[in-house]
Amino acid sequence: MTYLDHAATTPMLPEVIDAVSASMRASSTGVVGNPSSVHTSGRQARRVIEESRERLAAALDARPSEVIFTSGGTEADNLAVKGIYLARRAADPARRKLLVSSVEHHAVLDSADWLVEHENAELVLLPVDSAGVVRPEALAAAIADDPAAVALVSVMWANNEVGSIQPVSELAEIAHAHGISFHTDAVQAVGTLGVSFAASGVDAMTVTAHKIGGPYGVGALLLGRGVACLPVLHGGGQERDVRSGTLDTPGTVGFSLAAELAVGRRPELASRLTGLRNQLIEGVLDAVPDAVLNGHPVHRLPGNAHLSFPGCEGDSLLMLLDARGIECSTGSACSAGVAQPSHVLLAMGADEQRARGALRLSLGHNSTEADVRTVVEAIGPVVERARRAGAAASSAAGSGRSG
Amino acid sequence: MKVLAAMSGGVDSAVAAARAVAAGWDVTGVHLALSRQPATLRTGSRGCCSLEDSHDARRTADILGIPFYVWDFAERFAADVVEDFVSEYQAGRTPNPCLRCNEKIKFTALLDRALALGFDAVVTGHHARLTDGRLYRSVDQAKDQSYVLAVLRPDQLAHAVFPLGDWTKDQVRAEAARLGLAVATKPDSHDICFIADGDTQGFLANRLGERTGDIVDTDGAVLGSHPGTFGFTVGQRRGLNLSRPSATGEPRYVLAIRPATNTVVVGSAAELEVGLIRCGTPVWIAEPPTGALDCQVQLRAHGMVSQARVSSDGTGLRAVLAQPQRGVAAGQALVMYDGDRVLGSATILSTERDPVSAG
Numbered sequence: 001m002t003y004l005d006h007a008a009t010t011p012m013l014p015e016v017i018d019a020v021s022a023s024m025r026a027s028s029t030g031v032v033g034n035p036s037s038v039h040t041s042g043r044q045a046r047r048v049i050e051e052s053r054e055r056l057a058a059a060l061d062a063r064p065s066e067v068i069f070t071s072g073g074t075e076a077d078n079l080a081v082k083g084i085y086l087a088r089r090a091a092d093p094a095r096r097k098l099l100v101s102s103v104e105h106h107a108v109l110d111s112a113d114w115l116v117e118h119e120n121a122e123l124v125l126l127p128v129d130s131a132g133v134v135r136p137e138a139l140a141a142a143i144a145d146d147p148a149a150v151a152l153v154s155v156m157w158a159n160n161e162v163g164s165i166q167p168v169s170e171l172a173e174i175a176h177a178h179g180i181s182f183h184t185d186a187v188q189a190v191g192t193l194g195v196s197f198a199a200s201g202v203d204a205m206t207v208t209a210h211k212i213g214g215p216y217g218v219g220a221l222l223l224g225r226g227v228a229c230l231p232v233l234h235g236g237g238q239e240r241d242v243r244s245g246t247l248d249t250p251g252t253v254g255f256s257l258a259a260e261l262a263v264g265r266r267p268e269l270a271s272r273l274t275g276l277r278n279q280l281i282e283g284v285l286d287a288v289p290d291a292v293l294n295g296h297p298v299h300r301l302p303g304n305a306h307l308s309f310p311g312c313e314g315d316s317l318l319m320l321l322d323a324r325g326i327e328c329s330t331g332s333a334c335s336a337g338v339a340q341p342s343h344v345l346l347a348m349g350a351d352e353q354r355a356r357g358a359l360r361l362s363l364g365h366n367s368t369e370a371d372v373r374t375v376v377e378a379i380g381p382v383v384e385r386a387r388r389a390g391a392a393a394s395s396a397a398g399s400g401r402s403g
Numbered sequence: 404m405k406v407l408a409a410m411s412g413g414v415d416s417a418v419a420a421a422r423a424v425a426a427g428w429d430v431t432g433v434h435l436a437l438s439r440q441p442a443t444l445r446t447g448s449r450g451c452c453s454l455e456d457s458h459d460a461r462r463t464a465d466i467l468g469i470p471f472y473v474w475d476f477a478e479r480f481a482a483d484v485v486e487d488f489v490s491e492y493q494a495g496r497t498p499n500p501c502l503r504c505n506e507k508i509k510f511t512a513l514l515d516r517a518l519a520l521g522f523d524a525v526v527t528g529h530h531a532r533l534t535d536g537r538l539y540r541s542v543d544q545a546k547d548q549s550y551v552l553a554v555l556r557p558d559q560l561a562h563a564v565f566p567l568g569d570w571t572k573d574q575v576r577a578e579a580a581r582l583g584l585a586v587a588t589k590p591d592s593h594d595i596c597f598i599a600d601g602d603t604q605g606f607l608a609n610r611l612g613e614r615t616g617d618i619v620d621t622d623g624a625v626l627g628s629h630p631g632t633f634g635f636t637v638g639q640r641r642g643l644n645l646s647r648p649s650a651t652g653e654p655r656y657v658l659a660i661r662p663a664t665n666t667v668v669v670g671s672a673a674e675l676e677v678g679l680i681r682c683g684t685p686v687w688i689a690e691p692p693t694g695a696l697d698c699q700v701q702l703r704a705h706g707m708v709s710q711a712r713v714s715s716d717g718t719g720l721r722a723v724l725a726q727p728q729r730g731v732a733a734g735q736a737l738v739m740y741d742g743d744r745v746l747g748s749a750t751i752l753s754t755e756r757d758p759v760s761a762g
Contacts, residue, residue: 392516
């Protein structure tokens with residue numbers, strides 16, 4: 001099996017599996033308590049969570065009090081976009097605008113749409129250049145319309161589809177100059193890019209465990225101490241009263257350990273992945289000369305290769321590669337497996353053909369040169385076959401209809 | 404053999420895929436996404452377009468242990484089936500969208516793509532028998548779907564597999580239950596899959612806009628009004644809302660739909676009778692006959708089989724019925740049978756009452 005879909009999820013690290021299992025068992029009382037309970041079992045669980053919080057904070061250069069554990073990236077994005085927006089607007093009703101990049105993950109985009117539909121928010125989608133990057137002048141221009149009307153800006157650290165890295169610190173600085181809050185979704189960045197919450201200057205940052213070798217079902221919003229945020233989940237008042245719900249104690253252990261390991265191994269991993277990725281891109285372009293690399297040629301995630309194959313349907317490519325044991329993705333948003341043309345590629349100005357025939361190959365911690373060779377050997381025949389299917393489809397579509 | 408099983412999420416296509424697996428073939432399951440905005444859950448008897456149906460198909464594929472993909476054919480479906488459906492009604496004809504879907508989507512768009520991707524055939528859960536390029540009715544006459552497959556050319560049928568033709572629906576459900584497929588008890592679908600609430604007239608009115616016109620008798624006397632000629636079908640009795648009963652008190656039926664004058668003509672059951680049918684270019688599954696052909700013809704999806712003499716008529720066909728038939732609508736297919744065997748089909752263009760006067 002050649003697994004090249006690490007941007008979707010990456011295998012859990014063996015150390016993490018051990019630590020999570022141990023945490024599910026370990027307790028002097030024989031009970032892994034509810035961390036909100038005051039007795040010994042509860043105190044033990046609470047201690048594990050606080051140690052996880054400290055370890056995660058240290059890995060991401062944040063303060064422990066800035067870590068709000070969530071069920072994952074989607075929840076953290078929802079909390080940041082809805083919670084910060086609503087808090088800012090509650091404090092100043094004039095601030096009813098939301099500026100969001102047009103290449104965000106749907107967890108951000110759909111949260112913003114929800115605010116438009118249900119909270120009368122005004123949404124401005126920030127344009128990107130042909131590499132998928134939000135230019136600082138684009139943000140400045142969008143703010144300049146009416147700086148006092150903007151509540152929140154959300155721009156991801158690195159794009160999950162095409163891998164382009166955004167100038168997050170620069171963008172945050174522009175927002176802050178006008179007193180506007182800034183959120184970034186850094187789910188794809190941790191582990192291969194240097195991510196410092198403190199140095200980035202952002203007010204809130206989404207991170208998640210399963211993209212860095214941790215378990216599913218746990219993530220966090222790093223939320224600056226002075227940043228007001230209304231809760232989305234109401235209840236017991238856990239997590240600074242911003243995110244109620246009993247925490248997954250073993251999950252936080254796995255998340256924090258994965259973050260610590262990923263950050264520690266980052267320099268070596270990033271350079272190894274950059275090398276493999278460049279081999280992969282060159283190999284694919286050699287085999288299929290008219291393929292096109294999407295996203296920024298240099299400022300991109302080390303493990304991301306995103307290519308369009310003109311004349312092919314992404315679906316066909318995916319199936320043919322899957323049949324050869326190569327797992328990757330079309331990189332487009334899926335609902336029940338129905339591929340829609342990627343909003344990211346369309347925002348970058350790609351035509352429909354380029355958007356339809358796109359493939360995301362994403363490398364991760366256990367990727368090897370053999371994986372790259374397998375893809376490079378397979379891609380020529382696969383593209384040729386997918387093209388025949390694409391040609392069959394377009395010639396049939398062009399034929400006349402019978403009455 | 405490497406086959407692509409089209410899996411709607413219903414019990415028939417599930418068991419068809421299962422039989423393909425049991426035959427030892429290399430089977431890949433595909434669910435066709437035909438709606439741009441699919442509903443989350445299935446409602447009533449529509450059985451192919453919701454996300455729940457896609458989920459049901461996926462669960463079947465899981466249990467059969469075959470790869471499964473969802474392919475987006477929504478644009479092709481909208482252009483080739485839904486638009487065709489609307490424009491046919493607009494022109495006063497009565498389309499059969501299931502037939503059109505088989506012709507244009509399953510055995511053109513899907514089949515072409517399957518062949519190009521290296522598959523040998525497309526497997527579907529249609530109730531019909533196909534052996535050596537010969538198409539026959541299902542052994543389950545009540546569930547027989549040969550009528551909506553008769554539009555397929557031999558080169559399309561050469562790459563089609565219908566594994567259910569020698570089984571009854573009860574046998575299909577029993578097999579699904581034996582295999583532990585949750586769809587074993589899923590209700591049959593029979594409404595038009597792309598009309599969410601089953602209100603065809605409302606769907607057409609929404610697409611074409613209401614345009615009030617007269618309902619007249621064969622002498623031109625105005626008996627009532629209609630919101631648009633679309634949505635009426637020749638032979639229809641209900642929903643006419645006529646202000647006056649007929650002189651004899653007999654029920655009245657739609658005899659003709661005339662979009663050009665925006666009128667619907669009604670008359671008695673006797674006036675509905677048709678003796679001659681003119682059709683467009685035929686598709687022959689069997690060898691095309693050299694002269695006139697005596698055969699049985701079926702004139703709509705369910706029922707109405709009659710003996711006829713079919714002969715060529717320019718590029719089309721003309722069929723003289725041995726016994727007059729009622730409610731024969733332009734736009735439907737005339738399918739020719741020799742007993743259970745499908746010989747070919749052609750689209751009905753027009754009908755005439757008296758074969759003799761028509762020459």
